[in-house]
Amino acid sequence: MLPDDAALEAPLTVVISNSTTSGTSFTWTTGGTLSSSTAKExxxxxxxxxxxxxxxxxxxxxKTKSVEKSITVKPGTGIYSVTDVSLxxxxASSTIGSFYSTSLRKTIKSTDVLTPTLGAAIDIVFFGLDPTFALNKFVSPTKVQEYTFDAIPGARATSWMSTQTLLSVDAFDAINDDTxxxxxxxxxxxxDPLYFSNEKVPRVLLFLTADGRKGR
Structure with a gap:
């Protein structure tokens, strides 16, 4: 089973991965809503x-055989948390990677083949000037060419707020839903055009993606 939401929160859509061999007909039953009860996947x-x-x-x-699996769907909070992302x-954009896709949930390197489809999925770009991290900034994928990177094909804009006036670290830590x-x-x-240094950790930087998703 391959969920489209790794948090497994309702509402949840799951794409079935069917490993049956030599099967010619399939019948599915479940408490959820099936797109088809007889499709392979x-x-x-x-x-x-x-x-x-x-x-x-x-x-x-x-021959006819049956298999049964269970899935637990959690109450929906409207938020998704990602931890331990390295940029x-x-x-180091070609080795560690400086780009991240929140929809694909993976880091993307500058050496990856950036098609317009993959480029459109990138919504986080980190720019660090040197290994001391003395001057850093998260920038919109549409502006990477202004920060030593090659332009991203199919790039879509992400707005970043470097100041922390709207959400403190303590307030962010207390968030448990999307209210x-x-x-x-x-x-x-x-x-905003502000850079941040390596002096204050952690930091809360709000962002808004091109498709209207907000995050930190």
Whole structure:
């Protein structure tokens, strides 16, 4: 099962990965909503939290076998947390990587083949001037060419707020749902030109992606 939301929170859509060999017909049953009960790899949508059973019966006209799996869907918080992401300074963009995609949930290196589709998925770019991290900035993917990187094909804008007037570290640590972000207007996250040094850790930098997602 491959969920489209790694947090496993409702509402959740799961893409089924079917490893059946020699099967010619399939029948699925589950407490969720199936895109098809007879497709080889349907999607299942779970609108509410709970533990659900997914049953597959496969046949090749000679033998019929069934397998059962369960999935626990958590209550929806509207937020997704990513930890332990490493991003390098500009000279490490080809080794550690300076780009990150929140939708793909992975770091992207400058040596990766950046197609317009992959480029459009990049929404976080880190620029560090040197190994001392004395001068740093998160920049929009549409502006990377201004910071020693090659232009990203298909790039979409991300606004970054380097000042911490809207959300303190303590306030951020207390967040357990999306109430704060829902109450924060898009216009409040103003793209500012400020750099930050290595003097204050941790920092809270708010961002707004091109498709309207807010985060820190």
């Amino acid at each position: 349907p999607t299942i949508t779970f609108s509410k939290a709970g533990t659900y059973t997914i049953n597959l019966t496969a046949s090749n006209g000679k 390098g300074i500009n000279t 704060f972000f829902k109450g924060l207007s898009n216009a409040a996250i103003v793209d």
